[in-house]
Amino acid sequence: xxxxxxxxxxxxxxxxxxxxxxxxxxxxEFISRMMSGEHxxxxxxxxxxxxxxxxxxGEVIFAIVPQEFHYNPLGTxxxxxxxTILDSACGCALHTTLGKxxxxxxxxxxxxxxxxxTTKTGxxxxxxxxxxxxxxxxxxxxxxxxxxxxxxxxxxxTCMIFSAPAAA
Numbered sequence: 001x002x003x004x005x006x007x008x009x010x011x012x013x014x015x016x017x018x019x020x021x022x023x024x025x026x027x028x029e030f031i032s033r034m035m036s037g038e039h040x041x042x043x044x045x046x047x048x049x050x051x052x053x054x055x056x057x058g059e060v061i062f063a064i065v066p067q068e069f070h071y072n073p074l075g076t077x078x079x080x081x082x083x084t085i086l087d088s089a090c091g092c093a094l095h096t097t098l099g100k101x102x103x104x105x106x107x108x109x110x111x112x113x114x115x116x117x118t119t120k121t122g123x124x125x126x127x128x129x130x131x132x133x134x135x136x137x138x139x140x141x142x143x144x145x146x147x148x149x150x151x152x153x154x155x156x157x158t159c160m161i162f163s164a165p166a167a168a
Contacts, residue, residue: 008069010047013040023164027098031055042088050085058130060092066117066124076116082144083111086155089128089142094159097133103164104138106157115152123147136161 021039022030033039035052045051048070054061064070064085072078087109094104117124128142137160144153 006068010049012043012046015043018042022095022103024100026100027095027102028055028057031060031092031096035060044084044088048081048084050088053125055092055096057096058093058133060089060096060128062089062092062126062128064124064126066119066121068119071118076118077121079111079113082113082117082153083109083155085124085126086111086128086142086144086153087157089126090140090155090157091128091159093128093130093140093142094133094138094161097130097138098161101164102161104159104161107137107160108158109155110157111153111155113153115150117146117152121146121152124152131156134161 018039032055034041035055048064049067050062050064053063062085066077070077070081087106091104091106098104124144124146126142126144128140130138130140132139137158140157140159142155143151145151
């Protein structure tokens with residue numbers, strides 16, 4: 001390995017255990033416990049180093065600090081990282097409104113990329129909110145801002161709500 005190469009090691013919670021915990025909780029209970037560390041973070045959170053900051057019914061806030069391992073070949077945070085945190089905020093905001101025995105899946109995700117982020121940007125905060133919650137379909141939105149309030153990206157998502165199978 002040359003001196004210019006970097007490495008990264010991380011761990012994650014058992015996704016099956018997270019799925020079972022979600023099936024046996026309301027959405028708000030589950031997301032709150034995940035953010036508090038009681039259930040451990042979702043594997044994707046550990047992969048991109050995204051952290052839960054705040055949760056309440058219909059709203060979540062995640063944080064991410066741009067790192068070199070987020071970079072595309074142009075030396076800025078890859079749009080896929082933006083998409084991941086925006087999609088997570090949209091979905092988790094909806095999840096907080098679900099009763100025990102219900103799940104959801106994203107149907108659409110529309111993103112507007114407005115500003116590039118680098119390691120000099122500092123911490124980014126992504127706020128997801130439920131805009132409209134029906135019985136089977138929901139619309140959510142998320143915004144990604146730096147701590148000075150500058151807008152980096154926005155997203156809207158449509159999600160389908162369904163009855164989830166009971167945990168094993």
